[in-house]
Amino acid sequence: MTIRWRSPIRGPWLTSVFGLVLLCALPVVIVTGLLDWVAYGSQPIPADVGFLHLPAFDWPTRPAWLFRLTQGLHVGLGIVLVPVVLAKLWSVIPKLFTALPRNPLKALERLSLIMLVGGILFEIVTGLLNIQYDYVFGFSFYAAHYVGAWVFIAGFVLHVALKLPTMMRSLRSRSFREELRTPLAETRSEPPDELVAPDPDPPTMSRRGALAVVGGGVVLLAGLTLGQTVDALRPTALLLPRGRTAPGDFPVNRTFAASGVSEQAIGAEWRLDLGGVRLTRAELAALPQHTADLPISCVEGWSTQQTWTGVRLRDLAAVAGVDGPSGADVSSVEEGPFARASLTSDQVLHPDSLLALxxxxxxxxxxxGFPARIIVPALPGVHCTKWVAAIGFRA
Amino acid sequence: MRVVGVVACLALGAYATTIILRDPTLHPSILGMLIWFAGALLLHDLVLFPLYAAADRALTLLPTTRVPLVNHVRLPLMGAALTFLVFLPGIIRQGEPVVRGATGLDQEPFLARWLWLCAAMVGVSALVWVVRVTRRSAAGG
Structure with a gap:
């Protein structure tokens, strides 16, 4: 069976334009994603990744919007690139229907395309489901997305190494400016090539039209995503869970009802345990209070900036009798995978690091997080523990 | 050189999968991950692509008009399909208990919002078509 490919604009130049966009943007998505693993500090998920991670370093506390930026870019760019990825795949799909090459090296190259294409589709699908809290896949998102990323990276690096010369040659084969001036009536096929249809239909869209359509898709998705991150634009994220908030509130990263914490545990009997010292909420409120504007930024890409007031963590360390702490272990009244967080020395000592009341x-x-929660500059939201029960400062 | 690159790439991909093998708690998930990996690929190549190619082919059945209708139908359809795919969980209300636990809110408004968005895209596209027809009539008679 042979397929008659009909589009007269499919060809190496158009493919290379999409390829160039992805070549510039995907490394940003990859690096910000890998940075997220570093930002989880001493509690990364998955924990054991061999040598497949960025060089380890203590996640900084300055600038305070660092995680907001890296994770916002990872998720935001990941979403807006979907139309470019789909267009790129459309532009090369005739190759899918060609016979497997006899040359074993070429056949292996073809196999690597499974890693490339399967990898990016897997990352897009799991990522999109995760930010919308749809765990229909039933496995650990973190592990799957991390492993899928490295499978994709392997395929991507090889693909770029093999195809970069072709891309550069194809981009030079036509003038981009000329293409932007070419209307539908003058749109002709590219010179014969394995991607170019030998017997196409008349064009219904110019190349510049096709680029505008893909660009329009990017703009549409950007418009529907930006509100996840920019408080003033919140309602414009029309179709995302983080475009909505309860009236007068800002986004919650896990509700009290879902936490399983009992009313009693945070009631009058609640005490903050500093190891040896136990404080009531009134005693905490009587300590010197500090106010800071800090973002809550989540791994799902959304973030919000709010004004927090509470006791500086370094003051609490002094109350606990630990001078110059090397870190702290925070635990919540809540039980579960994110009920404990480990903070570095920088994260404890930063003047804006608070136990917020x-x-x-x-x-x-x-x-x-009533009675008290952690808020630390640039710390992933999931580690800004709510319903804090105890803080153990390490000497 | 080429051989080294191809083998290194396949080796790196294979090594990545050992992250799962090293964590026994992930072992029950291996089959599921493989199914979703292959499924994403097959769904795109053998379902999504033939579907949208067939839909695009159907646009040739549109009546011939002085200002062609094809892109005025194609674009809102593409916008609707793209937003449907990307924001599917909210639109079909899948995973609502987890959404409620995470955000305190439900997924009730998303289907209606998506339909309004589609209607807006169709409306704008139709309006632009009418304007183009009118201008052409005014210019050419």
Whole structure:
């Protein structure tokens, strides 16, 4: 069976334009994704990745918006590149229907395309499901997305190494400016090539039209995603869970109801355990208070900046009798995978690192971690422990 | 040189999968991950592509008009399909208990919002077509 490919604009030049966009943008998605693994500090998921990680370093606390930026870029770019990836795949799909090459090296190259294409589709699908809290796949998102990333990276690096000369040659084969001036009536096929249809239909769209359509898809998705990260644009993320908030509230990263924490555990009997010293909420409120504007930034790419008030962690370390702590272990009243967080020395000593009692001038709501929660500059939201039960400062 | 590159790439991919093998708690997930990996590929290549190619082919059945209708139908369809695929969980309300636990909110508004978005794209596209027809009539009679 032979397929008659109909599009007259499919060809190496158009493929290379999409390829160039992905070549520039995907490394940003890859690096920001791998940085996320580093940002989890001493509790990365998956824990044992062999040598497949960025060089280890202590995740910084400055600038405070660092994780907001890296994770916002990872998720945001990942979403807006979907139309470019689909267009790139459309532009090369005739190759899928050609026979497997006899040459074993070429056949292996073809196999690597499974890693490339399967890898990126797997990353897109698992990523999109995760940010919308749809765990229909039933396996660990973190592990799958991390392994899938490295399978994709392997395929991507090889693909770029093999195809870069072709891409450069194809891009030079036509003038980009000329193409932007070419209307539908003057749109002709590229010179014969394995991607160019030998017997195409008349064009219904110019090349510049096709680029505009893909660009329009990018803009559409960007418009529907930006509100996840920019508080003022929140409602414009029309179709994402993080475009919505309860009236007068800001996004919650896990509700009190879902935490399994009992009313009693955070009631009058609640005490903050500093190891030897136990403080009531009133005693905490009587300590010197500090206010800081800090973002909550989540691994799902959303973030929000709020004004937090509470006790500096370094002051609490002094109360606990630990001078110049080398770090801290925070645990929550809640039980579960994210009920404990380990902080580095920098994260404890930063002047804006707080055990917050209030947000925006009012006591924390139960959903935001009442009686007290951790808020640390640039720390992934999941480690800004809510319903704090104990802080163990390490000497 | 080429051989080294291809072998190194395949080796790196294979090594990546050992992350799963090294963690016994992930072993029950191996089959699922493989199915989703292959499924994503096959779904795109053998379902999604033939479907959208066939849909695009169907556009040739549109009546011939002085200002061609094809892109005025194609573009809103593409916009609808793209947003449907990307924002599918909210639109079909899949995973609602987890959404509620994470955000405190439901997925109730998303289907209607998506339909309104589609309607807006169709409306704008139709309006532009009418404007083009009118201008052409005014210019050419």
């Amino acid at each position: 209030q947000v925006n001038g009012a006591d924390l709501s139960r959903d935001h």
